[in-house]
Amino acid sequence: MRMSHSALALVRGALTGHTGWPRTWDSPLPRDRYKVIVVGAGGHGLATAYYLGRNHGITDVAVLEKGWLGGGNTGRNTTIIRSNYLQDASSAIYEKSRALYEGLSQELNYNVMFSPRGVMMLAQTEHEVRGYLRTARANYLQGVETRFITPEEVQKRVPIIRLDGPRYPVLGALWQPRAGTARHDAVAWGYARACSAMGMHILENCEVTGVRSDAGRVSGVETTRGAIGCERLAIVVAGHSGRLAQMAGFRLPVESVTLQALVSEPVKPCMDVVVMANTVHGYLSQSDKGEMVIGGGADGFNNFTQRGSWHHIEETVRALVETFPMLSRLKMLRQWGGVVDMTGDRSPILSPTPLGGCYINCGWGTGGFKAIPGSGWAMAEMVANEAPGPLAAPFGLERFREGRFIDESVAAGVAH
């Protein structure tokens, strides 16, 4: 049963002590077999399932999650949403995604708090200025609204920034007015609720431990809750992709590293936009709760611990204290890390695999939260049609063999 969300419903709920709210998603027993199994109930996995139902009418779907839904990077990221990417293939899928975010709360009847407050990427060297001028021109032709703004406009939008740090002056910024942030957990919960309402099964605490195949085609998976059959398999497990690929009998050009983030104690609003400073490696936004949300570059070595090295935090904090001096007297409340899956060209993989009927979606690395709706859309299209559509096509695995990279490091050092 699903109860529609609205202010009125809350008032009605208050009358009954909120005892009438149903489960957000059901917790059913696994069936023997589904048409499609999605492994991984992160944002990308859940969005894949959702658009399979919504766009392609496929609802005989199970989403299998080894832990708790949304507990991977979907629930650990700094929630920056933007689409001012340089390469056509990237900006196509990220802009599709951003556009879907615009209406996602209404579509899911769940407030994901997409807040298009604007994202600003500072240019702090002449080289960066040239790079962002180029990106702005590319974005214009790609239909993505961005522009290069002056230091004065930067200061006006971000009163707490110091333009004239002794080290790297702010020379301008690439500004995307309709970029912003969203509430990460709500994105996962909202999709899960909508999938469940379509009759799909979301199975938590159900770890996939093996992939079964028959004559070169996938036939099911083994899980900690027993074997489950399927016709098609979508692997959407971010940092664990290498392991799943191994189970399915192929290898991926992906490595896993820790990416860290931290938040300060909450303070009254002092910055309404998202600022990224790539020369010094740090970015900053203020959550609706008032916490300053801080992130930086990924750790320099491979690991799976979800704990990073402290010197990266130091490097990030230095960069930001230098750029936003008022941060100095705020305090770090929490720090954490997530295992991100990085490809050689820092772009994702959305691809058929050597195993028939098995598709993979991974490699979003440090920047895939923003891509959740678009990636789910493109992945669903590929799984439903058993062939990639135009959004996914450039991101196939064969690009590494062909050298057809989609290199975004060109435009920015960090890609969040």
Added chain:
Amino acid sequence: MSAHRLETGGRLIDRTRRVRFTFDDAPLRGQAGDTLASALLAEGRMLQGRSFKYHRPRGPVTADSAEPNALMGLDTGARAEPNVRATSVQLSEGMVVHSQNRWPSLAFDVGRIADRLARVLPAGFYYKTFLWPRPFWKHVYEPLIRRAAGLGRAPEGVDPDRYEQLHAFADVVVAGGGVAGLAAAWAAAQGGARVIVLEETGHWGGRAVVDGLVIDGHPAEAWVTATVAALEGLANVTLRTNTSLTAVHDHGYVLADEWPQDAGAGIAAPRQRLWRIRAGRVIAANGAIERPLAFAGNDVPGVMLASAVRDYAVNYGVAVGRRVVVVTNNDDAYRTALALREAGVEVAAVVDARDTLPGPLAQQVRAHGIPIHDGSAIEAVQGDIGVTGVTLCRHSGNGACVSAQIACDAVAMSGGWSPAVHLWSHAGGKVVWDADGAMFRPDPAQGPTGHDGAVFVIPAGAAAGALWGPQALADAHAAGLRAAAETGHPGHTPAPVAEAPEERAILPVWTMPEGAGPRLKSRMFLDFQNDVKVTDVELAAREGFESVEHAKRYTTLGMATDQGKLSNINGLAVLAAARGAGIAETGTTTFRPPWTPLTLGAIAAEARGELFQAVRETPMHAWHAAHGARWEPVGQWRRPHAYVRPGETPAKAVNREVLNTRQTVGVLDASTLGKILVRGPDAGRFLDMLYTGTMSTLAVGRCRYGVMCTENGFVFDDGVVARIDATTWLCHTTTGGAEAVHGWMEDWLQCEWWDWKVHVIDLTEQLAQIAVAGPNARRVLQKLGGMDLSADALGHMRWAAGRLGDFDARVLRVSFSGELGFEVAVPASQGPALWDRLMAAGAEWGIMPYGTEALHVMRAEKGFIMVGDETDGTVTPGDLGLPTGAKKADFLGKRGLERSHLRDPERWRLVGLETLTGSVLPHGAYSVTGGYTDTYQRETDGRVTSSYYSPTLGRGIALGLVRRGPERMGEVLTFPVGAASQMKARIVDPVFFDPQGGRLDG
């Protein structure tokens, strides 16, 4: 006023020294030794804060760093510090303190309207509403929520204070200076181990001195004094107060946060000091945290933890009320009744949820005539901004039947103690549920392991779950011996023996009364700061947020500034009950660093301002600065972009510099270019692998331009290589690429070709290098005298070493401007002298310095590529018209270049671009075909990589990468440059100036 200063008592305050401060502009007074909270209480101020969501009035609940309620703003302007816990900050003279998150005043807060609406604003309400109309989220709802949220005010401006970081190494770091920590430190130090003991507060001894433990026959206080003195006498022990161990990272790397108490006393004193310690073993003796009880109205100001109530009495001589009710599920809280009694404060009753027979502590209480209500619970607390009374009921019931009403003005509550497992857990230690003790304790079988695979955190005392004093001490002693032994310093010393009354078993109480219904539960707070109630957690469970992580995120339980120190265990017990599951299987959320919030300024420390990142300066930096240099940061370097004369625009300066160099002679400080010396029997072979060209065949005395590719076949650096002698090459790199190239070389030598005999050394900073270019370049140099630089003696792309005037110089004949050019390298220390000599010698030819921009213009006029402009990590040598195909031998990138996409004839390749009008194309502009991609983007077929006004030619010139460019000479491309405008440019040869290269010879 209920809270007040007692006539006597207060072991930590100095009654002879008054301290003045203001709170919301009211002048108040405390005593030296007070915390801010104790001083406010002494002044009768129980109301000290407002909660986050509902803006409910709140008083302090603790007397330590776990405080969720009494958060305040200290100071104003650039020194403002928000969200300070009044319970752990020392009062100081003249302190300016403001309450937070209220408007217009602490006593009357309009935001409290949220509390009145609490019924429609349960946990997660914002996920269910604010959906329509769509633009309202950004423009109406979110701004409203943002304004209401946040706690304190952020400071403004640059932090005037200083922060410091220190590194230390220790065999054993002891976190916590209570009796367990001190006993552990004493035991650990006996065998000579280097021991560091860290205590968060300003005093030693922790709880035991307040709680009346007797150790080795002495009151705890005396034992503590003696033990601290003994530890101070050991050379291998360092003691720090006001320092908390705040984070435990992998492999025994720990951070400690010190607030030096002499801060502000002198210029030298930092505000805060961050210790970065490598510890062999960490003894976590950081105690336990008392749990609140969940009963209706448990957040009314005046309801406090029982331990805090006796801390205020014993340590600060402050009574939190005049008539206090103690409510508990364990024996420890009886100590509060006794302490209050001792201080002369009336204890109206002890309410104990248990039915069991009284133990020794209860008997003492009863002996004082204090009534004890067995098997009872607080049904509800009466009062709004202060406690006026409590009603009691049976704990085992549902609270429908009120058994008694007691007038009181404060409530001391205890729900039992939770070991502070944070430090154990930071680096991955796991905890187990101890059902008897009703607590999570460290699981010795699953500790955090260090580099050697051994567990490196040893919990001790209460932090290990040994809550009873005598047991805690014995445990800590053993922990100390173990840590010493494990770090190779075994020692012996007898264990201290403590005495304390026996304590009866705790009765786990998660809601009070046990069977409370929604009416009461909706007034039981779990997370005080974030206003998370029992009903909120139950709602989360009902909506399927059954995992602790989900429930935490949905309700925000444990996400306030105290990070759930008081709320986590109670919250998850409520969650477990709501799910009908056990606490053990429900599990905890992760305990993440830091232990208490850590100032960002202390993390950045001295790496601020000038010290943020090194600024690298060439030896001639001062000269440039004195001559109008407009700086450009390139990597860590500062390079002169142009030398702007008074009255000149930067653009004019660039044009002047270009023309002067082309017409007569210019000098450029080229010292920032990477200069990497590669030497050894295998150096030639090594360089053949690194460069797309062949360097091993380069004759001694000659130079060759080289390009390096990544393994994928994309250009990543370039520069001139000079063959110095049979086994030595000097590789020039780009300014920004020097470290990367050096690192790249070392990477290959150390990881792949470790058996090749090659040494690599970066000489960039050892040499000053000056480029002299222009038709008169040779004349200027020859005026210095010395070595023969004639065309015959030193042809293009050759080098020679010798005396040039008074200088030992290496002169390379190379040119990036297309003019006759030399680069003169001398030891860095002689750079300024050489520069001056050149300027003097060149005066008669009108020599001028030129900056990086003039250099770029000139190289673009010549069609020379610039790494970072023409390349961006996706461009191959072939795209740039650089030959590679001929090289048969292997090199890095060769295989990459064989991939189909890199050999695609449709690739974008280097060409020149000339607008039809002579105007300058914008940087980064793309040309369009008129078509669209599969994803509805406008299709492009080229882009501008460099674009300048050429003063030499008097028009705009550009380099670009264009699909099949060199095959399309003469074609005109369309570049949209704005919403309605476009520019047209013709594809031309990239060499705009002097295509025959005649000027190279002057």
